[in-house]
Amino acid sequence: MRKIIKIAFIASVVSAACTVTAQENAETNDNHATSSFVKRQVAQNMSIGRAVKSIASNYPQETSSVVSTALDMYPDKYQEIIHAAISAQPMLTEDIVKIALEKEIASCTAIVKTAINAEPSYVDFVVTAAANSTPEELNEIVRVAVITEPDSADFIVQSLAQQHPNKIVDILGSAIGAVPLVGEYVVEALLAVFPNDAESVVSTAVRESGAQRDNVKRIIETAQNFGLDEKNIYKYAKEGGATDEEITAALREVSEQ
Template sequence: MLRTLTLLSAALLASQVSYVAMAQDASSNEAIQPSTSASVEKSVEESNRFQTAFLKRQVDQTMSVGRAISSIAGHYPQEIVSIVDIALDTYPDKYREIIFAAISAQPSSTEEIVQLAIEKEVSSCPNIVQLAIKAEPTYVDFVVHAAAVSTPEELDEIVRVAVLTQPDAADSIVQTLSQEHPNRIVEIMTSALNAVPFVGEYVVDALLAVFPNEAQTVVETAVRESSEQREQVIRILSTAQHAGVTHDKLKEYAMSAGLSEEDFDSAVAN
């Protein structure tokens, strides 16, 4: 019985691939034969039906949509995004299992999977970000990029959730998003440092590496947001100094952020 199901699944996938090829061929000839547009639509519909049938049989066989996704990704990695598309429509209440399994099995498709999940509104953007990062922490930059592109109005929450979920990557997260949204550096830094205060020095180091001309903004924001934590301020100032910010400029930025001259002298003396 198991072999029969496996063979049937393979046959269904082969049919699906055939239909996709037909659709692509028809699409390429559309300029010459406008009437083929209806044929393309029909082929796409047939392809979706076959993909859905294939997925359902895999789910029946494995008794889990997550295991089915993992199995399909292992055998047909190039189909993972389209399968996730079908899976989220077919089993919307299993979105967590689907996203986690798909990203874990095929990390290189993380960005596309995150964008797809956000577009389908299977959950809130921050929830999808958290789930995707947990599935594959090393692809956190791809996750936050996809989320910020899809829902830029939720940038603050994307930053907050991302650094809380993967604090060791806070510097990379802030750097990635700041490069994409250079006019929102202060906002991004503030969200990150409010969520995880101890990453200030790493965030400063990462930002000064790509925004050396924004030293004042970076240092002032970092000092201001960490002013209640003396050890963090010391580390931030030291990091900025090592990054090439002069003593006089460093003092100017620190005092502009609310640090007293005495506290500044004490901090840099360490």
């Protein structure tokens, strides 16, 4: 009986090993096939970007593997590859960004900028994918994203804050520091999602907007329009460095509207 059990065990181990080997061989063959396919397309289309876009458009299910292979083959053409793939399959933006980041073919911020330029309407997918892959570069991701697509600053900040709620102050500070004019919009976006963090949101926004006093005024007005109590607004704005005159004038102006 022991001999039979031993033989059965050895057979199962051998079978498992054969299965793993078969899978590895299949993956290798798939990689070779994809590589050959990309090379043929490049030969026909003259550029890797046009090749990737053609394949992604006609075979969407192969987009991820084609992007991965193309980045391995032509790492110096990463901008062209990312732009082409996202343009062809914007719904796969997040996956494409993750693949590019895993390849480490360029800096995180360079990949973020390239992806946003390819499809600005998917900016929230780009920044969340980048921040989840490289959380240590969160502030730079915010800065580059807001500079690249300032009209979507509220979505950028809101998406990242929801993913990283303990980094609200850093995210807000980086966004306003990059493009001061977005202050009122990002404050409104954050107050809508994090009303309990109104103090840190308003005080941080006012502090980061210190060099632009008109922006400070608009942030105070935004806080009041959102429905915050005037007493609290006064306290939060003071913490951020606003003067008594600025706060009083902003609150009065909103009341008179």
